[in-house]
Amino acid sequence: MSDTIFTKIIAGDIPSHKVYEDDKVFAFLDINPLSPGHTLVIPKEPAKTLDVLSDESSAAIGRALPRIARAVMAATGTDQYNILQNNGPRAHQAVFHVHFHIIPKTDGGSGLGVGWKPGNLDSVEGSALALRIAEAITN
DSSP: OOOOOOHHHTTSOOOOOEEEEEEEEEEOSSSSSTTTTTTEEEESSSOSSSGSSHHHHHHHHHHHHHHHHHHHHHTTTTEEEEEEESSSGTTOOOSSSSSSSEHHHHTTOOOOOOOOOOOOOOOOHHHHHHHHHHHHOOO
């Protein structure tokens, strides 16, 4: 994987407003926040998308993310937030290093706006798809 702005931030080559760091995880304020406290949580492992991130780094993110979310809530005074994680350009990923956004929702309405157009899951198609996914998990 080539250097990204995030690998440069982890290395200290680009300054950041760090809020958390351990041996596997680094978290810092987004420089283009959707709301005050918008924080990025990234693994130190340079993986482009979540599906190629190691189990060890994934577990470390899983342990740190709730703790950082609680801290963002306490610091901003909000009790609501979004967690956003994109994988690939069609999924709106702009920096090709796994990252999670913690985006506080404020009373003033700032934060993440989400358009959601739900469809319907056909029972037969759903059963077949669930089976294919389950089989892929065991492989």
